[in-house]
Amino acid sequence: MNEWLIKGARLAGGEVADIRVADGIVVDVGRNLSAPGVQELDAAGLIALPGLVDLHTHLREPGREDAETVLTGTRAAALGGFTAVHAMANTEPVADTAGVVEQVWRLGRQAGYCDVRPVGAVTVALAGKNLAELGAMADSAARVRVFSDDGNCVADPLLMRRALEYVKAFDGVIAQHAQDPRLTEGAQLNEGEVSARLGLAGWPAAAEEAIIARDCLLAAHVGSALHICHVSTAGSVEIIRWAKSKGWQVTAEVTPHHLLLTDDLAGGYDTVYKVNPPLRTQADVDALRAGLADGTIDCVATDHAPHPVEAKETEWAAAAHGMTGLETALRVVQLAMVDTGLLDWAGVADRMSARPAAIGRVPGHGGPLRPDAPANLTLYDPAAPAEPVDPAAHASKSRNSPFTGMALPGKVYATFLRGVPTVLDGKVAR
Amino acid sequence: MSRHLISAADLTREEAVLILDTAAELASVAGRPIRKLPTLRGRTVVNLFFEDSTRTRTSFEAAAKRLSADVINFSARGSSVAKGESLKDTALTLEAMGADAVVIRHSASGAAHRLAGWVTGSVVNAGDGTHEHPTQALLDAFTIRHRLAGAGQRGAALDGVQVTIVGDVLHSRVARSNVLLLHTLGAGVTLVAPPTLIPYAVDSWPCEISYDFDAELPKSDVVMMLRVQQERMTAAYFPTVREYRRRYGLDAGRMALLPEHAIVMHPGPMNRGVEIAADVADSPRSTIVEQVRNGVTVRMAVLYLLLGGAEEAA
Numbered sequence: 001m002n003e004w005l006i007k008g009a010r011l012a013g014g015e016v017a018d019i020r021v022a023d024g025i026v027v028d029v030g031r032n033l034s035a036p037g038v039q040e041l042d043a044a045g046l047i048a049l050p051g052l053v054d055l056h057t058h059l060r061e062p063g064r065e066d067a068e069t070v071l072t073g074t075r076a077a078a079l080g081g082f083t084a085v086h087a088m089a090n091t092e093p094v095a096d097t098a099g100v101v102e103q104v105w106r107l108g109r110q111a112g113y114c115d116v117r118p119v120g121a122v123t124v125a126l127a128g129k130n131l132a133e134l135g136a137m138a139d140s141a142a143r144v145r146v147f148s149d150d151g152n153c154v155a156d157p158l159l160m161r162r163a164l165e166y167v168k169a170f171d172g173v174i175a176q177h178a179q180d181p182r183l184t185e186g187a188q189l190n191e192g193e194v195s196a197r198l199g200l201a202g203w204p205a206a207a208e209e210a211i212i213a214r215d216c217l218l219a220a221h222v223g224s225a226l227h228i229c230h231v232s233t234a235g236s237v238e239i240i241r242w243a244k245s246k247g248w249q250v251t252a253e254v255t256p257h258h259l260l261l262t263d264d265l266a267g268g269y270d271t272v273y274k275v276n277p278p279l280r281t282q283a284d285v286d287a288l289r290a291g292l293a294d295g296t297i298d299c300v301a302t303d304h305a306p307h308p309v310e311a312k313e314t315e316w317a318a319a320a321h322g323m324t325g326l327e328t329a330l331r332v333v334q335l336a337m338v339d340t341g342l343l344d345w346a347g348v349a350d351r352m353s354a355r356p357a358a359i360g361r362v363p364g365h366g367g368p369l370r371p372d373a374p375a376n377l378t379l380y381d382p383a384a385p386a387e388p389v390d391p392a393a394h395a396s397k398s399r400n401s402p403f404t405g406m407a408l409p410g411k412v413y414a415t416f417l418r419g420v421p422t423v424l425d426g427k428v429a430r
Numbered sequence: 431m432s433r434h435l436i437s438a439a440d441l442t443r444e445e446a447v448l449i450l451d452t453a454a455e456l457a458s459v460a461g462r463p464i465r466k467l468p469t470l471r472g473r474t475v476v477n478l479f480f481e482d483s484t485r486t487r488t489s490f491e492a493a494a495k496r497l498s499a500d501v502i503n504f505s506a507r508g509s510s511v512a513k514g515e516s517l518k519d520t521a522l523t524l525e526a527m528g529a530d531a532v533v534i535r536h537s538a539s540g541a542a543h544r545l546a547g548w549v550t551g552s553v554v555n556a557g558d559g560t561h562e563h564p565t566q567a568l569l570d571a572f573t574i575r576h577r578l579a580g581a582g583q584r585g586a587a588l589d590g591v592q593v594t595i596v597g598d599v600l601h602s603r604v605a606r607s608n609v610l611l612l613h614t615l616g617a618g619v620t621l622v623a624p625p626t627l628i629p630y631a632v633d634s635w636p637c638e639i640s641y642d643f644d645a646e647l648p649k650s651d652v653v654m655m656l657r658v659q660q661e662r663m664t665a666a667y668f669p670t671v672r673e674y675r676r677r678y679g680l681d682a683g684r685m686a687l688l689p690e691h692a693i694v695m696h697p698g699p700m701n702r703g704v705e706i707a708a709d710v711a712d713s714p715r716s717t718i719v720e721q722v723r724n725g726v727t728v729r730m731a732v733l734y735l736l737l738g739g740a741e742e743a744a
Contacts, residue, residue: 188539196629199539199561199606204630269540313518315538317559 002419005035009043009379011369012050013345019048021375024418029370041424043379046413049349051083051376052330053356053365055146055175055253056229056301058322059085059116061107062100063092068306068397070107073326074114076304076396078422080326081378081412084357084365085114089121090151096121096132098140105142112430113422117360120144122163122174126152131163138170145361148175150229151276153211155181160215164224171361173225173251176215178236179277183207188317190263190278198266200316203278205233212236216243216250227359228252230303232277234287241296251359253301254288256325256332257402261285265402271312271319272402275305292351293342299356302329306398323402327394331408334382339409345382364418375419384411395428431735434553436542438564438611443587446614450572451584452731453724459496460727469738470499476529478520478545479505479556480536485698485722486556490533490565493729497738502527517541521548530737534558552736560601566697567607569728571615573717574652576724577693589616594646596622596678597656597705598667600629604697605656609637620646623678626667643678647687654695655680655705671704681707685715693717 006019011029018033019026054077060068068076070087077085087104089095095104101118108116120137124130126149137144147167154160154176163174184207189195191202212228216239219226231237231252243250263279273279291297305322312319325332333352337343343351349368357366364374386407391399415423423429431445441449459465475494479487487503494501506520515523517536524532531552534542539559546553557563571588579586593612599605599621612619619637621628628639640646647653658674668674675681680694688694694706694715702708711718 191630193631193634196631196634197606199559199603201560202630269543310516313516315517315536315541315544317538318517 003035003038004416004419004421005033005038005040006043006048006379007040009046009048010345011048012349013047019369019377021416021419024375026369026371026373026375041414045383046379046381047345048369049081049345049378049380050353050366050369051378051415051417052081052352053360053362054082054085054302054304054326055227055299055356055360056150056303057085057087057326058090058305059087059104060091060306062103066308066397070104070116071111072395072397073304073306074108074111074116075428076326076394078113078415078417079395079412079428080328081330081380081415082114082326083376083378083415083417084117084362086117086119086146086360088150089119089148090126094121094125095119096124096126098133098136101137101142101144102140114417115362115365117146117362118142118144119150119175120147122147122149122154123159128152128155128159131159131166134163134167134172135170138172145170145172146175146227147172148177148229150175150177153177153179153181157214157218161218161222164219164226165222168224173227173359175227175229176211177229178208178211178215180207180211183210189266190280192263192281194263194266198269205235205280208233208277209235209239213239216240216248219250220246220248225249226251230255230258230277230301231288231291231297232258232280232284234284237287237291237296241291244296251298252296253299253356254292254297255303256300256329256336257323258288259285259292259300259336260332261402269316271314271316272323272400272404274316274319274321275323276321289336289340289342292337293347298359299351300329300333301356302326304396306396307400308398312400322400324391324394324396324398324400327396328389328401328403328408330380330412331410332403334410335408338382375416377416378412379414381411381413382409384409433736434546435564435732435736436546436553436555437562438567438607438614440564441611441614443614446568446571446611447585447587449568449728449731449735450575452735453572453727454584456730456734457727465496466498467496468498469734470494470497473499473530473737474502474528475499475531475533475733476502476504476524476527478524478532478534479503480541481557483535483557486535489722489725490556490729492726494733496726497730497733499733502529517544518548521545525549531733554732554736557603559603561603562607563603564607564611565725565729565732566604567611568732569721569725570608570654570695570697571611572724572728573695573721574693577717578651578691587615588612591617591651592620592649593617593652593654594620594622594650595654595656596643596680598627598658598662599623599656600627601659601662602656608654609635613637622646624668624674627662644684644687647684648689650688651692652695653680653688653692657697657699658701658705675704679705679707680710682709685710685713688715695721698722
């Protein structure tokens with residue numbers, strides 16, 4: 001069972017080839033391969049992508065095991081075609097010490113569905129006051145390279161500057177949740193026509209853009225790597241495009257939901273659409289798609305944010321922010337980017353595997369499928385009939401999918417982690 | 431009419447006029463020695479108040495009782511799961527008690543909307559956060575029609591009436607409902623406020639915006655003053671209360687700029703000496719006490735049409 005011959009897949013949507021996998025690595029790629037006695041998988045019509053890498057996942061463990069665990073979250077990730085996920089630091093306790101990041105990393109190893117790369121908090125308890133022991137987390141068994149206070153912005157410019165500088169010593173990157181706290185006090189929904197009508201406190205685009213502009217300047221000044229989490233506005237895309245044109249080390253991600261959904265969905269106060277950053281306008285969606293297509297935005301990251309039912313069955317202001325996304329990400333990207341002609345499958349491989357792996361410094365992921373590469377790969381059927389999303393069928397513990405009932409195209413057929421299928425025929429394989 | 435009254439936008443012009451006409455009909459009951467009608471006998475109306483508002487609660491209570499409904503007052507402080515029972519669980523409790531209508535006041539925008547998804551009875555929004563307060567807009571429209579057109583105006587809307595709404599539009603559920611309803615009824619609406627208290631993207635609203643109060647007064651048939659909440663006074667929306675009063679307060683001098691027939695409204699409670707001077711509030715042009723009285727009859731009309739009317743139609 002440790003050897004597979006995948007027959008007739010289209011490599012990143014291009015040429016058709018067979019892929020032979022053994023002992024965790026790709027052994028051979030080519031036409032008409034044969035390997036007597038080896039289990040064959042008919043991949044005709046399927047697209048072979050390098051295993052997807054998510055830079056932004058909330059696995060909730062430790063602390064909120066009622067919403068998700070490392071086991072259920074990585075199972076959901078595998079079903080979505082992911083072979084590596086970055087577990088955000090806003091757990092209880094916060095992942096701000098070597099002990100917590102090692103715990104999350106070990107839970108990931110035990111679960112075995114994905115490589116779990118813990119993200120370390122930038123500041124102690126995400127409080128934005130004192131730097132956490134970033135070096136200890138980097139040197140731990142978890143080998144942390146991405147640091148983020150996600151959920152909170154590192155708002156203090158001096159602290160942000162120091163963090164950017166400090167992580168250079170171990171090739172780290174600061175992933176900023178760009179949200180000016182003063183401009184978003186009590187904010188509920190993108191500030192615009194919909195928030196005005198609904199009487200929900202506005203969340204101005206400028207609150208995101210101002211922090212991104214500031215941090216790009218800081219990253220340039222100290223020569224450090226900055227990553228921008230969940231970019232949501234047209235203005236942010238422009239600022240990042242400008243920063244990249246200067247040659248600065250700035251990267252960015254966009255979520256599937258910001259590529260597809262707009263703030264008018266909140267018109268009925270359905271809290272499944274409450275998310276941070278908020279859903280924006282169609283003009284923003286168009287700019288985000290264009291930014292992802294031209295590479296201004298490096299990658300898609302899910303910001304998978306599971307919540308128990310009671311955290312969403314409330315009035316809007318009391319509801320938790322966030323949406324699940326691991327199990328729908330690739331299908332949403334097909335709908336928003338591929339079926340619209342903005343990105344080809346090679347582009348999807350780049351934005352959902354190669355670039356996030358590079359940003360996260362994830363060894364063994366993101367490379368092209370060729371001999372001697374670790375056999376992390378995803379087989380995807382883009383022609384599968386569009387089916388409405390049913391969160392009750394999801395492996396995630398939580399049901400807060402904003403795509404509920406939407407007919408999304410495609411299907412993740414199989415996922416291989418180091419040569420072992422974690423998903424086969426769209427179902428968990430082990 | 432729809433089963434609920436959550437937003438003034440739910441009402442067509444015909445429905446809004448029907449409510450006003452029904453209220454006019456019911457107003458005559460208020461003048462009788464026995465002020466009760468048997469219309470809603472055996473029906474249960476729950477006043478679910480998450481915010482303290484004695485004025486609005488007693489107004490709804492009086493309205494329901496004059497229609498012979500059983501009234502349950504359910505006050506619940508706080509709003510979120512953290513503070514105790516969730517809104518949903520409260521809704522299920524009321525459902526189990528057999529509420530035919532739930533009148534809800536809540537500090538969160540959209541709470542009435544959410545509640546409507548959890549109960550089978552009618553939901554009447556008695557003010558949700560900074561969203562809407564549709565019965566206030568209806569009683570304001572009723573008051574305007576009565577004052578400007580007289581008693582014999584059954585079936586009339588408010589075509590051509592110029593209404594100037596002044597103050598904290600950004601946080602005002604009264605302003606939102608009034609803009610929508612007055613527009614539906616054919617009135618012209620102008621919002622006057624410091625730019626900090628006008629919502630972003632207000633250009634999509636069916637009204638005009640002005641920062642110059644004095645310029646609007648001679649054109650106004652109605653001036654509606656909004657309350658300035660205490661918490662706005664220290665949050666940089668305007669420099670000082672003194673400056674606010676100077677630029678946007680209605681005093682006797684400004685009142686003199688109004689046409690002869692124009693009226694002055696305020697949804698209450700007033701900050702005398704801030705948005706409205708005492709001599710203006712107490713002047714014959716002021717409809718403030720009348721608004722309170724009309725509140726009961728308009729709410730009677732709403733409950734009657736949502737509950738009794740629906741029954742008859744079925």
